Amino acid sequence: MLVPHEDLERLISSRRTSKPSWFNDQEPDHATVRNAIDVARKAPNHHRTEPARFYLLDKSRIREVGRLFGEIVAGDSPDEFLSERAVKKTEEWGSSPGLIVVTCFTDHSSALVASKPAVIEEDYSTCACICQNLLLLLHNLDIATKWSTGPVWKHPDFRKVVGIPNAPPDERVIALIFYGHTEKIAPSPTYSPLEEKLSDHPNPS
Template identity: 25%
Template sequence: MILELIKSRRSVFPAQYNDQKITKEEILNILEAANWAPTHKRTEPWRFKVFHGEAQIELGKFLAETYKETTENYSEFTFNKLTNNPVKAGCVLAICMQRDTNGILPEWEEVAATAMAVQNMWLTAHELKIGAYWSSPGIIKFMNKMIQMEEGEQCLGFLYLGKYDGALPEGTRKSTIEEKTTWI
């Protein structure tokens, strides 16, 4: 049942990933799920840049060096994390959004559609026993220096993907849906 899949999905971080490879077929399956997200006016604003294999090393170097060049509060821990996390992952997807160049739709609708595409990917990855984690460090605003982006396209973060061992923890919510719902 889809509700059980939704309720059991968790963030799985790069430190939890094992060395099992993610295949191109698995990545394509996850991306195909993204393409079926709801989208107003059928703009399909989601765009993805796939870092797989050697490209993950380059991504880590770029993120760490960009962080070092642009931060006011440098941390060696953060530098190392930005260097190593892409390599620990089986694959990293840059989550990008292509704005409607005619400006017909409000930006929030395009962001929401892209987020729904990510949710589809996350649930598909979970079903495939692939862990996922959406990271949105401040340095995403510099991604156009590393990857080709179209006019109006922006990076919203990274979806780290990796296979993992063991069970995921139980989920909790701070309150019930009844406490967050008003019937009118």
């Protein structure tokens, strides 16, 4: 056995989503996060397309992403509730010590997609596996995370701020992974009994 089974189970079961507002000022080590990204890439990948792209943002870009999300949340109408929420989100996102934007690149005009359209979904699946690998690797380093799909990517300036070169649908945002250190741990969600989700037919012994 490569890793003690109980350790791996504990790692998977104890990972929790943390709000960026819980992160303290301690900055996670850049090289450590970079290495985690490198390892996380080693996920199953049909056709070996290596679809994931990573944008590891510095503080000023994180602030900008927070500002853009605030604008998306506020929208065009002068709604007081939305304005307050926008201010909160701008601050919460913008002050996160770390943010990785993960995108999925699939060239929709490629010969591969023409012959196997399922590659678009399969590339997404690979990127989702990579994100989970990354959350687990960071969790094991005491770096808390939040995977968000808050629609900041709708902002016309988002791609420029992050440095994403390709337009959708070829390159689409899969995850904003906020990360940082925190003492706070969210309670575990409750899961339905396995019997409700699993159909199995054990062989007679």
